[in-house]
Amino acid sequence: MAGVAATGCAPSTSGDGSGKDEKSGTLRVWLFREVGNKPKERVVDAVVKDFEKQHEGVEVDVQYIPIDSRAEKIKGALNDPESAPDLIEYGNTDTAGYVADGGLADVTGEIGKWKAAGDMDPAAKESVTVDGKVYGAPLFVGVRALYYRTDVFDDLGLKAPKTLDEVVSTAKKIRAERPSLYGLAVGGAYTYGAMPFIWANGGELATEKGDGAYSAAIDSADAKKGIKAYTGLFGADNCPAGKCAQMGGNESVEAFTAGKAGMVIGGDFNRQAMEDGKVKGDYAVVPLPGTDEGEIAPAFAGGNNVGVLRSSDHRSLAVDLMKELAGKETQRRLFDAMGFLPTFTDTRAQAAEDEPFVKPFVRTLDAGAKFVPVSPAWGEIDAGLVLPTMFQEVASGRKSVDEAAEGAAKKMDEAFAK
Missing domain, CATH: 3.40.190.10 (Periplasmic binding protein-like II)
Incomplete structure (x- = not known):
């Protein structure tokens, strides 16, 4: 799509x-x-x-x-x-x-x-x-929402998370109790799974300057909060970077359908994959929550x-x-x-x-829900894997959030300027 x-x-x-x-x-x-x-x-x-x-x-x-x-x-x-x-x-x-x-x-x-x-x-x-x-x-x-394993949640006495912080803490509880599972399957190349973390924290991918022109906003303070929250999920306590940093959306969903994760951010269009997988009959869906209880994180x-x-x-x-x-x-x-x-x-x-x-x-x-910048430059930014590269740089420890976001913003502005 x-x-x-x-x-x-x-x-x-x-x-x-x-x-x-x-x-x-x-x-x-x-x-x-x-x-x-x-x-x-x-x-x-x-x-x-x-x-x-x-x-x-x-x-x-x-x-x-x-x-x-x-x-x-x-x-x-x-x-x-x-x-x-x-x-x-x-x-x-x-x-x-x-x-x-x-x-x-x-x-x-x-x-x-x-x-x-x-x-x-x-x-x-x-x-x-x-x-x-x-x-x-x-x-x-x-659009995407939060799939979770009802059998795992029942066994561990967990409830569906009501804030993004609870998503993180719940993921880490699952991983601690069930080391064979990812708490929340995430992917360094899963752009559309990461975007809600940026938007929920008040960040934007880019801002419109008028006349269809855009400038990158991925390096703003709010956007970097979201980047930090998402990339913080790559680790031994949830989804190890060595395995998860290269995963995209399909691989993240496949990890869940194969029974290898307690939660995943998946689309309405992924339902058949769930029904065909090992989790059939043992999953439920809730909106991905925002930063405060009662809020829903904006989805792409x-x-x-x-x-x-x-x-x-x-x-x-x-x-x-x-x-x-x-x-x-x-x-x-x-x-x-x-x-x-x-x-x-x-x-x-x-x-x-x-x-x-x-x-x-x-x-x-x-x-x-939110959308990507309506600019012909977005095709170049998307094809150039600008955002996945940024997430992967942070998840792998090669760069800090500040450094990676600054580099991504520079590449985006170069594309917007063409």
């Missing part, structure tokens, strides 16, 4: 688009191919069938592209309008990069007139917004969007189909079929009523 933006010279689509708005013909759509894609295909096929019935002379051609190679494929489409689709699905961290490359159409006016947009989650809407203009519609949102709002390409010869049709694919009814169907969390607050609330498992994730979103 969090991807690397297309980079390189501005493609030919960076002008005013094709200038055409044909009302018939073939509408080409690229969507991501998921693991176990058939349920998604059935939902999309139903939307397409209804759309074609309502638009005489229109045929919709849907292709499912691999997520791992999407950056190259979409970059190629941006540089070759003749082969480009009309509508694409894209990771929400890709928005600013695709806009900078001139690939996505500005649909601010159409979204402004869309009644459903009033119920859109603020963080999801931010993920399609660059410099105050809207370049797509959020399709689904993903991941997810995917759908947007119209500027090169499209069928702009109006593409916008209409975008709204159908990202509309409330389709999002509800995708939740039922794939477990994708809706981006509309009312649709999401109903989903939580029907499926109690997602309630902690919905509470986390409703408490105020």
Whole structure:
């Protein structure tokens, strides 16, 4: 869901688009191919069938592209309008990069007139917004919360932690009583697991200076509190740096599902992995708490969007189909079929009523999820592993928090300045 933006010279689509708005013909759509894609295909096929019935002379051609190679494929489409689709699905961290490359159409006016947009989650809407203009519609949102082993907690007489400090102390109690387990599985390369510690302590990744420009804030006093809190979990008393410093999000979750950890920060999208793992029937989920009791730590709002390409010869049709694919009814169907969390607050609330498992994730979103800087530079920062390197430098003892944060801020500012 969090991807690397297309980079390189501005493609030919960076002008005013094709200038055409044909009302018939073939509408080409690229969507991501998921693991176990058939349920998604059935939902999309139903939307397409209804759309074609309502638009005489229109045929919709849907292709499912691999997520791992999407950056190259979409970059190629941006540089070759003749082969480009009309509508694409894209990771929400890709928005600013695709806009900078001139690939996505500005649909601010159409979204402004869309009644459903009033119920859109603020963080999801931010993920399609660059410099105050809207370049797509959020399709689904993903967020992380705290999974914990109910059997381990019961055996040790533990309760779900209510503050971040309690998360740390609980993790260390588990490790002390069960040396074969990580208390809380953490990863030096698990950026999205670390971000809540920074945000909960009042820190930010970067601050917007205006006109879409950003400056790094990862070296602020509050951000460094969060870095210190997260990297303090790498040690013999929780998750040894020698094993955990190199772990990413998948490895952290896999450690939990394999029965090797008492807790982990995992996503709503990790549920099937839990059910397929050794922890089935022995886990529960609560929102990751903040620094004070009653608070929820801000989580990264991941997810995917759908947007119209500027090169499209069928702009109006593409916008209409975008709204159908990202509309409330389709999002509800995708939740039922794939477990994708809706981006509309009312649709999401109903989903939580029907499926109690997602309630902690919905509470986390409703408490105020956060997003990465909406800047084309974020793709470079992400691909350059700037934040994981910082966490790993501290966890391994190579650098102090101050030194590592200062180095990360310098790299971020270099990327923002380009």
